[in-house]
Amino acid sequence: MDGNDVATDYIVAKLIDMGFEFAKATEAIEVVGPSLDDAVEFILNGSCKSNNNGRAYHFLSCSTSQNFDEEYVPSHASKRMKQSNITDHLPPLCGTDKNAPHNASGVSFCGTGGTGRSKCRKLDQQTISNVCAASELYSASESAQQVPENDVNVTELVSRGNRRLQSHSLFDQEVELDWEQNIGDILKKHFGFFSLKGFQKKALEAWLANRDCLVLAATGSGKSLCFQIPALLTSKIVIVISPLISLMHDQCLKLAKHGVSACFLGSGQPDSTVEYKAMCGMYKIVYVCPETILRLIEPLRRLAVNPGIALFAIDEVHCVSKWGHDFRPDYRRLCMLRENFNSCNLKSQQFDIPLMALTATATIPVRKDIIESLHMSKETEIILTSFFRPNLRFSVKHSRTSSVSSYAKDFKDLIRNYMVPKMTSRKGHKNIAYEENDDSENYSPGYDMSAEDKSSLLDSEEDEDDTICDNYKVNLTEDSSSLKENQLTVEYLEDELDIPYVVDDLDVSCGEFPGTSAAENLKTRGTSELYDIQGSLEEGPTIIYVPTRKETLKIAEYLCRSGVRAAAYHAKLAKTHLRHVHDEFHQGSLQVVVATIAFGMGIDKSNVRRIIHYGWPQSLEAYYQEAGRAGRDGKLADCMLYANLSRIPTLLPSQRSDEQTKQAYKMLSDCFRYAMNTTTCRAKKLVGYFGEEFSHDGCDICVAGPPKTQNMKSEAVIFLGVLKAQSGHTSDGYVYDTGNKMLKGRSNLRVVISRIREQSHKFATVDRLWWQGLARILENMGYIREGDDMVHVSIRFPELTELGLRFLHSESEKDFFAHPEADMLLATKEDQPYSTFSEWGRGWADPEIRRQRLQGKIHRRRKGRKRSQKYNEHNPSTVRGRLAAKLSKRTKQ
């Protein structure tokens, strides 16, 4: 093997790691040679830099080949953002001046009231030299590990730079004269807003009073402004702790547009001088990831002395809590901030530096945990606004979400929306968006179940019933190849996920963002707008969230082939690609981004019209957080969840303690129940999850109304009766074994269903999904409970309660009316020829047929295993093959 082979293997491995198929990876290497960038480009765009005049496209194979070049090439595709230079990024002194000199990136520098060119230049030079010197001293003192509080030179230099910053601010924190008026000026000048929102004002009041505060407000409500304004009100610096590089990048870019200097520090920051400059007070707002801030405690302590730190803002603070989603262990260590930046530790500080924690998705236990974990003060002000987003229209649809046939069905409307007529398919791909025969009759949103779905349901029933066969799940044979796409086994997923705390999703060539221009005049929007919930959507982009990296590529590719301008986004894709996707999405030239959680929290684009979750989210917090990317302009937007309602969702693999696993199951279960609900408004369910009560009409259930109630009395009676018999309940309600010792009843739901089918001909064909739904209803009524110590997504070991026993005893008197849940509706839907399905169902109820089928299944799988063994024996690249060859050689000898 020569060096070239090693390089090729390495690149192929990298490409597979990014989620590309082996065949595509090798094809790309064959065409473009051993260059990772070119190979990625080749796969994504069917071209490479070398044969494309150096232009970097970032779309996946897009069918709009004719106008692709002119229309979709990012305007700056060929010019990378200029690498930062210490002379490039000085804090602007005031708005902008048309006459002011511009650097290469169009950034203007001008002093307060400075209208003359020469004056501006002179001031810049002065500050440049200050900062350069301060920067050098910073690094020197850094290496000496000393706090240079008494170092006259450093203090002098920094304060000189600081005087410049002071002249920029409208007034200092200590001067609290008519602060609302001043904030009003800043709002208009920098952001183009006319007034603060109520919660923003409260947060600023808390900060002005040097108090900690926890801001809980809906996604898109404007939490960022709460910590951005303090940076403009004082000469001090605001430090923002933020979990994702994509989010920091997003905010820095926006601030730069609004004339506020900002930078981010962390693994995505390639320019080490940015950190020095930040620690010398050169940026008004410094974004840092939690891992980095822990390393910067000492320089930050110096910064706190001069020019001062106005505030520590901890954005997306739910990451602190083990009880929340997206838990980041390093967020917990942020209690160091209070320990190091209090008035006792810092002589110059009269008060502890205030902490401002912000999130849109914290349940009540999470809020408590946040305050305790961060050691926030007992007087922490909790600023709570409604989590409700009146313009978001929620819905849930059943889908297998796994194959191209599901995509055709589920994305038909989406493609139609975005399709530009007469598009020709690139690379000879069939333009599927124009296929009119793609089961349009069968398709209707909601709980319809196609024949394919029913077979999936049977698969799942087989899997559930057949524990012996579970061991073979990974050992896929021809018979089970259809299952392959469906089953997200641990082995399949392990390498496919974007786990939040390893997300290193974006870096940029320049990670600092000097203030550039005056604010664009953005109109404030009325929150009291009334929404026509059945109205049609305006045009705008879509984000599709999927659980695995591979699916981002598959779906983006599918959409591109159908004529949609779509791109994939996940943490392992090439950084250049991610940067382009990010930029193009914001510029509006991308129609759809198919992403993992790496493109979730905090992304702020105003006109996202649709958020599609394609596959089960892991928690309602994550779901609501990602759904919150929609409709940030206040206009109507759709949040659709497509999930396989016939399967109980599984946890995606991640490192968790037992306690965390339990919590993760609880969150998954809440998510499952949200989708199964057919009666309560989804928006109400969601905000209710965060402890808020309200009434509103804003989802598919509100529009269609709940399904008709059914009298489920006989089903409930037989279910509870079997449960009672199974667990050996006696008339006194307790359970005894033969030795008259009290036992805890524990019946598996599957066994209960089998017993019901054996006992009653009437219920022989009732589907497992239906019983599963009934079990949840009985659980909600308090008639049964989960008998296992583990938390399960759906009830697994139903246990009869006292209340259930009483219901059984009074059975002749009461009816039992209830609304069927989503899985029950799915199981009873009869829009497809039902005969085969019911035959199968009946078959499973018959113990003999069932035994034969299970035997057949095991036989088929054994046959499959033998076949693969045989293949391995003849394949010299496998261990078995080499052993077999050796053995046969010996026997021949």
Ligand SMILES: Nc1ncnc2c1ncn2[C@@H]1O[C@H](COP(=O)(O)OP(=O)(O)OP(=O)(O)O)[C@@H](O)[C@H]1O
């Ligand atoms: N006072 C205001 N008046 C009008 N618009 C505002 C105001 N404050 C913020 N906004 C707008 O609200 C939008 C969302 O702001 P921001 O990104 O801060 O939301 P957020 O609450 O942090 O959301 P998320 O929880 O999703 O991160 C911004 O684009 C901003 O322009």
Ligand SMILES: [Mg+2]
């Ligand atoms: Mg935010």
